[in-house]
Amino acid sequence: MSALSINISNLSEGVHQRTLEALPEEVGLDGRFSESTVVSATLEKTSRQLYLRAEFKTGGMFTCDRCLEEFRKELAGKFQIVYVTDERAQAGIEDEEVQLLSPEANTVDLTEDVRQFITLAFPQKMLCKEDCAGLCTVCGGNRNLALCDCEVEEADPRWDGLKKLLGD
Numbered sequence: 001m002s003a004l005s006i007n008i009s010n011l012s013e014g015v016h017q018r019t020l021e022a023l024p025e026e027v028g029l030d031g032r033f034s035e036s037t038v039v040s041a042t043l044e045k046t047s048r049q050l051y052l053r054a055e056f057k058t059g060g061m062f063t064c065d066r067c068l069e070e071f072r073k074e075l076a077g078k079f080q081i082v083y084v085t086d087e088r089a090q091a092g093i094e095d096e097e098v099q100l101l102s103p104e105a106n107t108v109d110l111t112e113d114v115r116q117f118i119t120l121a122f123p124q125k126m127l128c129k130e131d132c133a134g135l136c137t138v139c140g141g142n143r144n145l146a147l148c149d150c151e152v153e154e155a156d157p158r159w160d161g162l163k164k165l166l167g168d
């Protein structure tokens with residue numbers, strides 16, 4: 001049984017809480033994820049289905065896309081899954097992720113779902129801070145740490161019109 005599995009054999013109807021924790025390698029996360037992943041799951045069992053709401057949190061050391069410094073960042077998110085044992089029950093459920101579960105299943109394994117939702121929570125641009133000043137394109141210095149005196153050619157199209165007016 002994997003670290004992110006929940007035993008559902010003999011689970012009574014009603015609401016159940018589970019907290020799961022897994023090491024990065026158990027979730028299949030790469031070396032940047034240095035912290036364990038914690039999942040708090042709420043399971044709601046009825047006679048027809050099992051409804052899961054999960055919140056996850058993980059973290060690691062990432063490289064800023066702008067200044068190339070390493071920094072710690074936490075990634076968190078949540079997701080829901082409806083588990084049904086009868087294929088026909090899938091039809092009535094919309095806007096929810098539905099997974100088919102064998103009636104004999106003793107566990108639900110969240111590993112793959114958690115791994116996918118962590119990937120989705122990963123920002124397009126990994127920045128150490130929202131207003132990271134990045135590296136100087138001339139001297140390569142980290143402009144968050146010190147402002148250099150380099151003349152940086154600003155490629156800002158808004159100035160083009162002004163330059164024309166000034167007869168540049």
Ligand SMILES: [Zn+2]
Pocket residue numbers: 064065066067068069127128129132133134
């Ligand atoms: Zn940065």
Ligand SMILES: [Zn+2]
Pocket residue numbers: 136137138139140141148149150
């Ligand atoms: Zn510079």
